[in-house]
Amino acid sequence: MGCHSPSQDVLYFAKKKLHQTSEIPIWDVTVLKSGILNPAINSLLSRIRHTNSLVIADRGFPYWPQIETIDISLVDDVPRVLEVFKAIQANFVIGKVAMAEEFRRVNNLDTVKSFEDCFGNIPTVF
DSSP: OOOOOGGGOTTEEEEEEEOTTSSOEEEEEEEOOSSOOOHHHHHHHHHOOTTOOOOOOOTTSOOOTTSOOOOOOOBTTBSOHHHHHHHHHTTSOOOOEEOOHHHHHHSOHHHHHHHHHHHTTSOEEO
């Protein structure tokens, strides 16, 4: 993983310890190893409350500067919307899924079914 200073990587939570024989600080580092590793997404998920909405969208979704946005795109179609949904769903209560009506019209049946299967019993509105 390489050497990281705790101040350089927000995934590290460090406690400063003094070495027993000197006053040189040594860092005791804990690293997140599972679940959502992206610190911005973790922060956002921890602040969402009952009346808030979370949008998971591909790069074609409109952007409004007044709304908090976390762009996690790496390359075209990575990560995919369902990959993000599945990762978040593991530790996040989802009350309802809202999708654009156009989604059903412009996507093939296999794609629509893959989303429906992923959502399971979560109510979905178009």
